Amino acid sequence: xxxxxxxxxxxxxxxxxxxxxxxxxxxxxxxxxxxxxxxxxxxxxxxxxxxxxxxxxxxxxxxxxxxxxxxxxxxxxxxxxxxxxxxxxxxxxxxxxx
Amino acid sequence: xxxxxxxxxxxxxxxxxxxxxxxxxxxxxxxxxxxxxxxxxxxxxxxxxxxxxxxxxxxxxxxxxxxxxxxxxxxxxxxxxxxxxxxxxxxxxxxxxxxxxxxxxxxxxxxxxxxxxxxxxxxxxxxxxxxxxxxxxxxxxxxxxxxxxxxxxxxxxxxxxxxxxxxxxxxxxxxxxxxxxxxxxxxxxxxxxxxxxxxxxxxxxxxxxxxxxxxxxxxxxxxxxxxxxxxxxxxxxxxxxxxxxxxxxxxxxxxxxxxxxxxxxxxxxxxxxxxxxxxxxxxxxxxxxxxxxxxxxxxxxxxxxxxxxxxxxxxxxxxxxxxxxxxxxxxxxxxxxxxxxxxxxxxxxxxxxxxxxxxxxxxxxxxxxxxxxxxxxxxxxxxxxxxxxxxxxxxxxxxxxxxxxxxxxxxxxxxxxxxxxxxxxxxxxxxxxxxxxxxxxxxxxxxxxxxxxxxxxxxxxxxxxxxxxxxxxxxxxxxxxxxxxxxxxxxxxxxxxxxxxxxxxxxxxxxxxxxxxxxxxxxxxxxxxxxxxxxxxxxxxxxxxxxxxxxxxxxxxxxxxxxxxxxxxxxx
Numbered sequence: 001x002x003x004x005x006x007x008x009x010x011x012x013x014x015x016x017x018x019x020x021x022x023x024x025x026x027x028x029x030x031x032x033x034x035x036x037x038x039x040x041x042x043x044x045x046x047x048x049x050x051x052x053x054x055x056x057x058x059x060x061x062x063x064x065x066x067x068x069x070x071x072x073x074x075x076x077x078x079x080x081x082x083x084x085x086x087x088x089x090x091x092x093x094x095x096x097x098x
Numbered sequence: 099x100x101x102x103x104x105x106x107x108x109x110x111x112x113x114x115x116x117x118x119x120x121x122x123x124x125x126x127x128x129x130x131x132x133x134x135x136x137x138x139x140x141x142x143x144x145x146x147x148x149x150x151x152x153x154x155x156x157x158x159x160x161x162x163x164x165x166x167x168x169x170x171x172x173x174x175x176x177x178x179x180x181x182x183x184x185x186x187x188x189x190x191x192x193x194x195x196x197x198x199x200x201x202x203x204x205x206x207x208x209x210x211x212x213x214x215x216x217x218x219x220x221x222x223x224x225x226x227x228x229x230x231x232x233x234x235x236x237x238x239x240x241x242x243x244x245x246x247x248x249x250x251x252x253x254x255x256x257x258x259x260x261x262x263x264x265x266x267x268x269x270x271x272x273x274x275x276x277x278x279x280x281x282x283x284x285x286x287x288x289x290x291x292x293x294x295x296x297x298x299x300x301x302x303x304x305x306x307x308x309x310x311x312x313x314x315x316x317x318x319x320x321x322x323x324x325x326x327x328x329x330x331x332x333x334x335x336x337x338x339x340x341x342x343x344x345x346x347x348x349x350x351x352x353x354x355x356x357x358x359x360x361x362x363x364x365x366x367x368x369x370x371x372x373x374x375x376x377x378x379x380x381x382x383x384x385x386x387x388x389x390x391x392x393x394x395x396x397x398x399x400x401x402x403x404x405x406x407x408x409x410x411x412x413x414x415x416x417x418x419x420x421x422x423x424x425x426x427x428x429x430x431x432x433x434x435x436x437x438x439x440x441x442x443x444x445x446x447x448x449x450x451x452x453x454x455x456x457x458x459x460x461x462x463x464x465x466x467x468x469x470x471x472x473x474x475x476x477x478x479x480x481x482x483x484x485x486x487x488x489x490x491x492x493x494x495x496x497x498x499x500x501x502x503x504x505x506x507x508x509x510x511x512x513x514x515x516x517x518x519x520x521x522x523x524x525x526x527x528x529x530x531x532x533x534x535x536x537x538x539x540x541x542x543x544x545x546x547x548x549x550x551x552x553x554x555x556x557x558x559x560x561x562x563x564x565x566x567x568x569x570x571x572x573x574x575x576x577x578x579x580x581x582x583x584x585x586x587x588x589x590x591x592x593x594x595x596x597x598x599x600x601x602x603x604x605x606x607x608x609x610x611x612x613x614x615x616x617x618x619x620x621x622x623x624x625x626x627x628x629x630x631x632x633x634x635x636x637x638x639x640x641x642x643x644x645x646x647x648x649x650x651x652x653x654x655x656x657x658x659x660x661x662x663x664x665x666x667x668x669x670x
Binding site for chain 1: 572
């Protein structure tokens with residue numbers, strides 16, 4: 001899995017690409033986590049991500065905890081099956097969906 | 099060990115032996131050829147020398163002779179007629195008579211020339227020296243410089259033969275030739291005596307014995323063999339020493355060093371290895387070989403060290419996985435039938451672990467004698483951390499599920515405790531349900547887990563949509579709301595983890611909920627102990643040879659009969 005970061009007006013948008021695995025999720029967490037501490041809002045764009053695995057859920061969870069004071073994590077461009085996962089796991093309760 | 103050493107010694111000798119043998123053999127062949135060639139050349143030179151010597155002597159003699167006198171003698175001797183050989187040598191009287199006639203012809207001039215011929219003969223080691231006159235097929239002796247009794251008297255005549263006969267113009271002389279017959283091994287030259295006009299008048303024959311050659315040649319051969327022998331011996335010794343030093347000895351050192359490599363490694367001595375102590379500086383490929391071997395030893399050592407580390411790491415990981423698998427399988431209740439004395443329900447559950455250990459678990463237990471709890475859960479992540487987290491989760495849920503407490507509260511408490519000790523960031527999706535065996539009420543709570551399939555007697559298995567709720571150990575202070583449904587005897591509940599619906603075949607197709615629903619409804623009337631194997635074998639058929647990525651965990655509860663209130667009073 002790879003990712004791209006973009007900052008505009010204090011909003012950090014991270015685009016996720018490819019298939020997630022635990023290793024790349026670890027790296028993403030440390031990199032995005034560091035970048036997110038300076039941002040006002042964190043948006044995860046899931047358009048090019050192939051699917052949401054438990055590694056991605058853990059990543060989102062940890063980022064959510066980091067961003068708890070800043071309104072949590074926003075998820076954008078999630079497809080139907082990704083939304084199913086979020087609904088099923090109750091992540092819809094803690095995420096903002098765009 | 100001993101036999102390897104003896105073999106080693108034999109190998110050392112034989113390389114050395116080979117070089118010695120080859121060098122000596124080459125030297126021998128070379129010297130043999132040299133000796134043979136030079137001997138042959140020497141012989142030919144000798145022959146040529148003798149031939150020219152003989153020719154020159156004949157020519158010298160020829161120039162000293164007086165052609166006219168010779169003719170005169172010849173005419174005179176013709177007068178007296180040539181003699182009969184047998185008579186001459188057989189009959190004393192005949193001989194005396196003839197000799198007298200012949201001697202009468204000889205004048206002072208004759209004896210002068212004869213003396214001159216003797217001079218030449220004596221001073222030049224000539225065997226035979228004679229002068230003959232050729233006429234037709236006959237040649238007649240004029241002079242024979244021979245002091246022996248059987249000398250040819252003036253007038254001796256015989257038919258020409260041999261080279262003289264074969265020659266076209268014998269009167270002009272014959273090139274020197276060598277014969278070996280009754281007269282001995284001779285080199286003969288025949289040169290003409292010419293008159294003032296240059297016409298050939300008579301022939302001078304010089305025969306030189308070749309016998310001396312034999313001795314000279316033998317001497318030559320002996321000398322050249324000795325000289326060649328000495329030179330070759332010295333050369334061989336030098337070459338052998340050089341080859342030994344430059345080739346055999348370094349190679350033997352290499353051989354010994356590499357042989358001891360294995361022994362040194364297994365003895366784990368801290369000393370420098372034999373290979374690294376090599377110091378071969380021959381300035382050629384042998385030195386390159388030695389350097390390469392030293393480099394190779396370093397590379398091998400590095401490789402072995404890395405390999406040992408990698409292997410140790412693999413073994414550690416393998417051991418870790420074994421621990422995790424053991425934790426998983428030993429924790430879950432797996433004795434069936436689980437409650438043989440309870441006729442009110444039937445329950446069956448299985449967990450098939452994947453290759454890489456996951457954290458799926460199920461649980462079931464009597465909360466009290468009227469209430470049965472079932473749990474189905476899935477820990478995110480793999481390996482020992484997930485397995486340990488599973489143990490904690492399972493224990494907490496069972497511990498908190500006590501009679502009278504709301505399941506939403508159970509999950510809330512469990513969630514908060516899990517969040518405290520969750521540095522790995524794992525979370526658990528979980529479903530818990532408690533069936534009241536008397537009333538048939540089934541209360542449940544869900545934390546991000548799949549909804550169960552419920553079978554109504556006379557109907558079919560269908561997914562039962564329930565409120566999802568957030569996962570356990572995700573965030574503190576989450577609230578969980580429990581739900582409830584009334585079950586009738588004959589109803590069944592089927593729970594599972596996503597290892598079932600997300601089982602993949604070789605083309606990355608998922609098993610999915612439709613297939614699950616279909617197979618459940620094919621065996622919906624069977625008991626749980628038969629339903630689960632049917633589902634499992636359907637999954638296996640779908641997946642085929644593709645590897646199993648996630649644990650496949652299933653549980654089926656069948657509510658058979660209402661529990662009788664008064665019976666429970668007895669159990670109290």
